[in-house]
Amino acid sequence: xxxxxxxxxxxxEHGEETRWAYxxxxxxxxxxxxxxxxxxxxxxxxxxxxxxxxxxxxxxxxRLAEWCSRAPELEEDVALANIGLDLLGQARPLYTxxxxxxxxxxxxxxxxxxxxxDALAYFRDEHAFRNVRLVEIDCGPGPGxxxxxxxxxxxxxxSWRLALLSRLTSSTDPVLAAVAAKGVKELAYHRDHAAxxxxxxxxxxxxxxxxxxxGLATVWPLLDELFIAHPVELRxxxxxxxxxPSALESEVDEVLDQVLARAGLDRPEVRPLAPVGGRAxxxxxxxxAMGYLLAEMQYLARSQPEAVW
Amino acid sequence: xxxxxxxxRVAEGVPDPELPVLTLADLGVLxxxxxxxxxxxxxxxxxxxxCPALDAIRDDLRARLREAGFPEVExxxxxxxxxxxxxxxxxxxxxxxxxxxxxxxxxxxxxAGPVPLRLxxxxxxxxxxxxxxxxxxxxSHFGATACRALRRCTACAEPFEHVKEI
Numbered sequence: 001x002x003x004x005x006x007x008x009x010x011x012x013e014h015g016e017e018t019r020w021a022y023x024x025x026x027x028x029x030x031x032x033x034x035x036x037x038x039x040x041x042x043x044x045x046x047x048x049x050x051x052x053x054x055x056x057x058x059x060x061x062x063r064l065a066e067w068c069s070r071a072p073e074l075e076e077d078v079a080l081a082n083i084g085l086d087l088l089g090q091a092r093p094l095y096t097x098x099x100x101x102x103x104x105x106x107x108x109x110x111x112x113x114x115x116x117x118d119a120l121a122y123f124r125d126e127h128a129f130r131n132v133r134l135v136e137i138d139c140g141p142g143p144g145x146x147x148x149x150x151x152x153x154x155x156x157x158x159s160w161r162l163a164l165l166s167r168l169t170s171s172t173d174p175v176l177a178a179v180a181a182k183g184v185k186e187l188a189y190h191r192d193h194a195a196x197x198x199x200x201x202x203x204x205x206x207x208x209x210x211x212x213x214x215g216l217a218t219v220w221p222l223l224d225e226l227f228i229a230h231p232v233e234l235r236x237x238x239x240x241x242x243x244x245p246s247a248l249e250s251e252v253d254e255v256l257d258q259v260l261a262r263a264g265l266d267r268p269e270v271r272p273l274a275p276v277g278g279r280a281x282x283x284x285x286x287x288x289a290m291g292y293l294l295a296e297m298q299y300l301a302r303s304q305p306e307a308v309w
Numbered sequence: 310x311x312x313x314x315x316x317x318r319v320a321e322g323v324p325d326p327e328l329p330v331l332t333l334a335d336l337g338v339l340x341x342x343x344x345x346x347x348x349x350x351x352x353x354x355x356x357x358x359x360c361p362a363l364d365a366i367r368d369d370l371r372a373r374l375r376e377a378g379f380p381e382v383e384x385x386x387x388x389x390x391x392x393x394x395x396x397x398x399x400x401x402x403x404x405x406x407x408x409x410x411x412x413x414x415x416x417x418x419x420x421a422g423p424v425p426l427r428l429x430x431x432x433x434x435x436x437x438x439x440x441x442x443x444x445x446x447x448x449s450h451f452g453a454t455a456c457r458a459l460r461r462c463t464a465c466a467e468p469f470e471h472v473k474e475i
Binding site: 075078079082083085086087088089090092093162163166169174177178179181182183184185186187188189191192193195199251255258259262 | 355357358359360361388389390391392393421422423424426427428430448449450451452453455459475
């Protein structure tokens with residue numbers, strides 16, 4: 001098979017099979033993992049929980065991909081793209097699992113040849129996305145952000161998600177447990193990467209220190225939301241499917257304090273970004289940035305939904 | 310009728326698209342091969358969650374097995390248990406080094422529970438695959454593919470890739 005030309009690998013060897021243009025063309029069947037619904041778990045809750053975990057990963061993957069070709073050095077283009085790819089890889093089986101346990105959740109009107117994972121990624125509207133708001137805000141490379149803010153977000157996010165997935169390795173849902181076991185190893189590398197950059201910038205020049213302080217101040221208002229348990233999470237935690245995020249706070253705080261102390265940085269004193277009428281990202285209430293992000297991510301698939309290779 | 314031994318031999322011999330010096334058997338991603346009549350079912354595991362090579366591996370497996378006389382080929386993906394670089398075979402490690410890519414160390418079983426943060430990771434000795442010097446430094450933790458890091462040898466000054474442990 002030829003690898004010099006990406007289009008050849010997409011078009012050859014598929015015979016009469018058509019492949020939807022925006023997907024990978026294969027479903028992760030999670031062979032060897034049991035697919036039964038865990039005892040006591042409500043399928044709609046498990047669907048929502050898979051979306052929460054999947055949306056956190058997908059939306060940050062999209063944000064990280066925006067840096068490709070615009071990072072401060074070539075190696076960093078590659079690093080951020082790699083990290084985004086890991087997160088995208090974590091999102092895929094979560095969406096497939098969501099579609100499998102609760103087919104009624106599939107967005108209406110999506111062509112049949114579009115796999116569940118792609119239907120959920122490309123054809124949901126903003127209010128149906130359940131990611132925390134931390135992953136959606138603009139931390140650069142656009143004029144609203146800065147590389148230091150992206151690093152600050154990655155540090156917070158990877159420390160939190162690593163703690164979360166560590167617990168989910170013993171989830172009573174076999175698919176979540178498998179995704180978590182795989183993800184933990186990847187997130188340990190992501191957290192190391194963000195921590196090393198935080199040290200380098202925080203303990204670097206006057207300018208890099210100033211920008212790291214500003215970056216932390218940008219993301220810190222979104223920190224509290226990570227530890228607020230949604231009713232879906234609480235119900236599923238009772239059946240051993242989910243982890244209660246409020247139980248992660250001290251572990252994450254300890255990691256963040258260790259990094260900040262070494263980098264000569266203080267915990268920002270900023271007010272948390274309040275929920276809107278008691279609702280935030282997990283309920284589908286997002287910041288202004290989210291609509292623009294989805295527009296870019298979903299535009300092509302929505303305008304040409306029938307396109308196939 | 311072609312049998313499971315043939316299917317296994319063919320599947321094992323498919324080269325990895327991103328590290329073509331290795332076969333799928335060397336890389337340790339081939340989990341299971343079964344044959345029922347003319348149908349071959351092959352189970353593979355991704356190295357990283359988002360590894361794009363998996364799609365190419367799937368296509369290659371189908372093409373090679375069809376050539377070998379299996380008209381129906383199904384390739385399944387198994388995420389669990391998670392792949393580790395410990396599964397790269399000794400032959401695979403030798404082939405990597407010969408191709409100028411430093412092979413990973415063996416990590417052994419890892420403890421459960423929270424992953425400790427290490428701000429000062431112990432200095433790693435990764436030998437230069439060209440001159441053998443232990444004086445090498447990491448340039449970037451994330452290389453051309455998810456599984457590789459970039460290093461440079463301070464003795465012979467050549468850059469090289471390292472399959473990092475996971």
